[in-house]
Amino acid sequence: MKTFILLCSVLLIVNAKNIDLSSSENVLWTFMNKNNTVGGNAKVPGGVYSDLHANGFIGDILSEDNDVRTRWVAYDSWSYTAKFHVSRDDLTARVIHLVFEGLDTAAFITLNQDEPIGAVDNMFVRYVYDIKDKLREGENELKVSFLSPVAAANMRSSKFFAAPTCVPSVYNGECHVNQLRKMQASFSWDWGPAFPSVGIWKPVYIELYNGAIIRSVTTHTNKVGTDWKLDIKVYLETSQKITQIAGVLSAALQVEGKQILKTWTHVNASSEADGTLVADISLNISENQIRLWWPNGYGEQPLYELNVLLTPDQHQDEPSHKTLKVGFRTLQLIESDASQIFANETAGKGLTFYFKINGYPLFMKGSNWIPSHILPELGESQKDVVDALLISATDAHMSMLRVWGGGVYESDHFYEKCDQLGILIWQDFLFACAMYPTDSAFISTVQEEIEQNVLRLQHHPSIAVWAGNNENEVALRGNWYDTRPSFDKYKADYIKLYVDTIKPIVEDLDPARRYLVSSPSNGLESEKEGYIAMNPYDPHYGDTHYYNYLADNWNMLTYPKTRFASEYGFQSLPTLKTMKTAAKNEEDFSLESEYSRHRQHSPNGYSFIRTQMESHLKLDEKDPKYFEKFIFYSQISQAMAIKAETEVYRQDQANWYTMGALYWQLNDVWQAPSWSSIEYGGNWKMLHYFAMSFFAPVLVSPRLLPSDDIDVYLLNDRFVPIIGETITVDFYNWSSAAPIATKQYSANAEPLSSNLQKDIKINFSDYKKEEVFVKFSLQAAGIKSPPNYVFPVPLKSAVGLRKPNLQITVASSVMSRPNEQFEYSVNIRVDTVVLFLWMETDVKGYFEENGIVVTEPRSVVRFISGKYVAPQALQNSIKIQYYVN
Ligand SMILES: *[C@@H]1O[C@H](CO)[C@@H](O)[C@H](O)[C@H]1NC(C)=O
Ligand SMILES: *[C@@H]1O[C@H](CO)[C@@H](O)[C@H](O)[C@H]1NC(C)=O
Ligand SMILES: *[C@@H]1O[C@H](CO)[C@@H](O)[C@H](O)[C@H]1NC(C)=O
Ligand SMILES: *[C@@H]1O[C@H](CO)[C@@H](O)[C@H](O)[C@H]1NC(C)=O
Ligand SMILES: *[C@@H]1O[C@H](CO)[C@@H](O)[C@H](O)[C@H]1NC(C)=O
Ligand SMILES: *[C@@H]1O[C@H](CO)[C@@H](O)[C@H](O)[C@H]1NC(C)=O
Numbered sequence: 001m002k003t004f005i006l007l008c009s010v011l012l013i014v015n016a017k018n019i020d021l022s023s024s025e026n027v028l029w030t031f032m033n034k035n036n037t038v039g040g041n042a043k044v045p046g047g048v049y050s051d052l053h054a055n056g057f058i059g060d061i062l063s064e065d066n067d068v069r070t071r072w073v074a075y076d077s078w079s080y081t082a083k084f085h086v087s088r089d090d091l092t093a094r095v096i097h098l099v100f101e102g103l104d105t106a107a108f109i110t111l112n113q114d115e116p117i118g119a120v121d122n123m124f125v126r127y128v129y130d131i132k133d134k135l136r137e138g139e140n141e142l143k144v145s146f147l148s149p150v151a152a153a154n155m156r157s158s159k160f161f162a163a164p165t166c167v168p169s170v171y172n173g174e175c176h177v178n179q180l181r182k183m184q185a186s187f188s189w190d191w192g193p194a195f196p197s198v199g200i201w202k203p204v205y206i207e208l209y210n211g212a213i214i215r216s217v218t219t220h221t222n223k224v225g226t227d228w229k230l231d232i233k234v235y236l237e238t239s240q241k242i243t244q245i246a247g248v249l250s251a252a253l254q255v256e257g258k259q260i261l262k263t264w265t266h267v268n269a270s271s272e273a274d275g276t277l278v279a280d281i282s283l284n285i286s287e288n289q290i291r292l293w294w295p296n297g298y299g300e301q302p303l304y305e306l307n308v309l310l311t312p313d314q315h316q317d318e319p320s321h322k323t324l325k326v327g328f329r330t331l332q333l334i335e336s337d338a339s340q341i342f343a344n345e346t347a348g349k350g351l352t353f354y355f356k357i358n359g360y361p362l363f364m365k366g367s368n369w370i371p372s373h374i375l376p377e378l379g380e381s382q383k384d385v386v387d388a389l390l391i392s393a394t395d396a397h398m399s400m401l402r403v404w405g406g407g408v409y410e411s412d413h414f415y416e417k418c419d420q421l422g423i424l425i426w427q428d429f430l431f432a433c434a435m436y437p438t439d440s441a442f443i444s445t446v447q448e449e450i451e452q453n454v455l456r457l458q459h460h461p462s463i464a465v466w467a468g469n470n471e472n473e474v475a476l477r478g479n480w481y482d483t484r485p486s487f488d489k490y491k492a493d494y495i496k497l498y499v500d501t502i503k504p505i506v507e508d509l510d511p512a513r514r515y516l517v518s519s520p521s522n523g524l525e526s527e528k529e530g531y532i533a534m535n536p537y538d539p540h541y542g543d544t545h546y547y548n549y550l551a552d553n554w555n556m557l558t559y560p561k562t563r564f565a566s567e568y569g570f571q572s573l574p575t576l577k578t579m580k581t582a583a584k585n586e587e588d589f590s591l592e593s594e595y596s597r598h599r600q601h602s603p604n605g606y607s608f609i610r611t612q613m614e615s616h617l618k619l620d621e622k623d624p625k626y627f628e629k630f631i632f633y634s635q636i637s638q639a640m641a642i643k644a645e646t647e648v649y650r651q652d653q654a655n656w657y658t659m660g661a662l663y664w665q666l667n668d669v670w671q672a673p674s675w676s677s678i679e680y681g682g683n684w685k686m687l688h689y690f691a692m693s694f695f696a697p698v699l700v701s702p703r704l705l706p707s708d709d710i711d712v713y714l715l716n717d718r719f720v721p722i723i724g725e726t727i728t729v730d731f732y733n734w735s736s737a738a739p740i741a742t743k744q745y746s747a748n749a750e751p752l753s754s755n756l757q758k759d760i761k762i763n764f765s766d767y768k769k770e771e772v773f774v775k776f777s778l779q780a781a782g783i784k785s786p787p788n789y790v791f792p793v794p795l796k797s798a799v800g801l802r803k804p805n806l807q808i809t810v811a812s813s814v815m816s817r818p819n820e821q822f823e824y825s826v827n828i829r830v831d832t833v834v835l836f837l838w839m840e841t842d843v844k845g846y847f848e849e850n851g852i853v854v855t856e857p858r859s860v861v862r863f864i865s866g867k868y869v870a871p872q873a874l875q876n877s878i879k880i881q882y883y884v885n
Helices: 002-008 048-054 149-160 376-381 383-395 412-421 440-457 472-477 484-509 524-528 594-599 607-614 626-651 686-694 871-877
Strands: 017-020 028-033 039-041 078-086 095-100 107-111 115-120 127-130 138-146 187-189 192-194 204-209 213-224 227-237 244-254 260-270 276-285 304-312 320-326 331-334 354-357 360-362 364-369 400-403 424-428 463-467 543-546 564-568 660-663 698-704 710-716 722-733 739-749 753-756 772-779 788-790 806-810 822-830 834-840 852-854 858-865 879-883
Touching: 039 048, 115 127, 149 187, 213 304, 213 320, 213 440, 227 244, 227 304, 244 276, 260 276, 331 463, 364 383, 364 564, 383 412, 400 660, 412 424, 440 484, 472 484, 564 626, 607 626, 626 660, 626 686, 626 698, 626 710, 626 879, 698 772, 698 788, 710 722, 710 739, 710 772, 739 753, 739 772, 806 834, 806 871, 806 879, 822 834, 822 852, 822 871, 852 858
Parallel strands: 364 400, 364 660, 400 424, 424 463, 543 564, 564 660
Antiparallel strands: 017 204, 028 039, 028 078, 078 138, 095 127, 095 204, 107 115, 107 138, 187 192, 213 227, 227 276, 244 260, 244 304, 304 320, 331 354, 354 360, 698 710, 710 753, 722 739, 722 772, 772 788, 806 822, 822 858, 834 852, 834 879
16 A cells, blocks of 8 residues: 555655756856956856856857967866855755766866865766765855866876877867867867867756665666566665665556556665665566657657656655656667678678667668767757757658767757657767877776766667777777887777776676777677777778778769768868858958868868869859859769768668668868768758758669669668569750650569669660760659669760759748648749759748759749748749859
């Protein structure tokens, strides 16, 4: 009876009391530099660049060269001070802990006139201090004094140097970020500026309680026959000494049909010396009580609410509860002998590398995620920015994002959104492009970091795999940082950090997920070869990163095979519209401007973009619109190259060779040339529109061979086959908006596969290659599949491509959708083929397609807006660009 009441009162129960120390009416935070000349009111959680901006000391940090102009901020040291009140009643709690969810990065903490509380040095760790003896009734003063992160990194480097010496000078960055457990990109990257931030970037509060609290919960879903077992591990905490924890621990899971499954157990045990105790509880769930969780594009994402409650035996002690969402799916990373699998003649030697989800091998389509803002506090708090990026990813049929090792462990909100959207996460640990020190202080803070973050994130069904670092295995093997003379030392350090320190923690807390030591790596083969493989880019094993800016990147045959492409990409420039949010002067808008030089971190400047562009597109330097066209063409070039590379990887799903394509990179932190498909501010580049097509679940994907024959693949990422539908092949003349010849073939494809259509034999022997191109489309009931193209010669050599007569009108009919959006039909009329028609408008909203190859005299593109605008006004606002020789 007692238990029944406890379980029913879940929703009425309040956790232990917290005194929130975020800035508010009751908690006043101020900040000040070392010599007391710069300071003001502060916002906590926050950071010093945000506070300096809010107080008018610095302008927009992303404008012009403000990254360098504001660098004094990173060299100074800053203290944050809070005044707050505590009542006599509060002080009676048995446990009084001061909790910092995140401090960036090296700081000393004092309470009430310089009473030391602690020193911190890891922005990814939650710090908890017992302040029972230090807190006073009435006013208290908390002070956090941050060291300059640049100075802190230098200081450590003089003792514990680890290569590289510094980032390339064109980055305008700072050195030795590998010495700090701080977002590695905050000292600059090839796609981003240096903003070596400091601040209280996550919540700070005081926890008051008498019994124990639930700090973390991990969930382990195991399929047993046709049913599921949910093993729940509850991480309890109390005062930081050995303490008896006694109470009823209960779990309630709401399954289908609003049914609630409940279980409970009695806990009575003494905690560890640090006040922690782990308790287990489990639930049996029958197969028909839940539905499976699937990645985006393969099914739904049902999530089930789990409530975990600790009700102490001592009635005066307060209960503690935690709520989280559980998804049921199985996921394995399969690394098995490739020669043993079906169709092994082409799968070749080595090991497979694919994700098997709910029993099905699924090709992973996606991209790489960098922090959503260069200031970590804004990456954490700007949820709308995160949401828009993740929704853009699903709009483009992505099922996986790799959270790259130079950023941060993202916010709870980020992973919850991925759970809801079905975006699987390849989660790197936060070590990137460097060797790392392994002194005892470093190792011990890393242990804490890994443990806390795995416990925080483990329950998310979206997390697919952990990886120890970004590119550090290949950097050491490839001598990127002149490490060869000390290879053995760095190899020993590598093993100490990623194998001896991190691996056992991850495997203990999260035994069902694969921990890959590095990304890229050869997976099991790297492990067999002593963790630094002879060739970490071996195409027969694991994942690879591939960049080549010199070859013909529109040619599919350029790309070497891979089991799983976890990075590949090309730079392009952001649109003028986005650039104008950072640059105001007309003279900035030229490739030679100081601004353009400053934003391009490639030591080769714009030459790689130019080389790629010029091998396919014609652009005259004397063109009065040269810069505008250079931007536009760079986006065409990037989109076409990544399209070719992605499709070749998808085609190689035939015989299970390649099973993933995650291009570099989804998003941007500033307005600069970069590999992103979405510009800073959220504007989609042409690449992102192309991704909607090249990642489409069903796609006719041609491959032009050196013989001028075309192999045609039918890609089918669905659970059902395509049988006897129709593929239409249209030959077009560049100068007419109607096909000059049409052929039709029967289309057939197995489920979840890439299928070479052996009956389709196409070449250009009837035509002059310069005058024609081919369009492929699928006609199949109930399947939407975008058209695809082969351009047999570089477009700059196309004969007949001419300036179109082009008319764009916006129909007056406006339809309001259930989500209160307005939909406009943008009608396009042409008299010839138009390549990469690009439409832009200042009206807030978006075109559903862009960068279009227009082959019909009349077509319609929808424009969606949250606000009503007169159709004529929209029509007048549309600016267009297209490619013509
Ligand atoms: C005080 O600090 C500011 C900001 O870092 C600096 O510009 C200024 O030169 C310093 N003044 C003195 C007297 O050191
Ligand atoms: C809990 O354990 C302690 C020490 O082992 C014991 O004295 C106490 O009776 C136990 N309480 C319950 C309710 O089992
Ligand atoms: C769950 O099922 C297993 C058998 O599969 C059984 O041993 C166990 O007692 C069940 N647990 C609960 C809480 O019903
Ligand atoms: C392919 O698999 C078959 C059957 O398992 C086996 O007999 C054959 O040797 C394999 N071929 C290769 C190239 O490994
Ligand atoms: C080109 O394709 C046609 C069929 O469309 C075929 O008859 C011809 O032999 C092919 N020519 C070459 C050179 O492959
Ligand atoms: C294609 O266009 C060219 C002009 O660029 C023309 O000479 C040729 O006759 C056209 N071919 C067909 C089949 O329409």
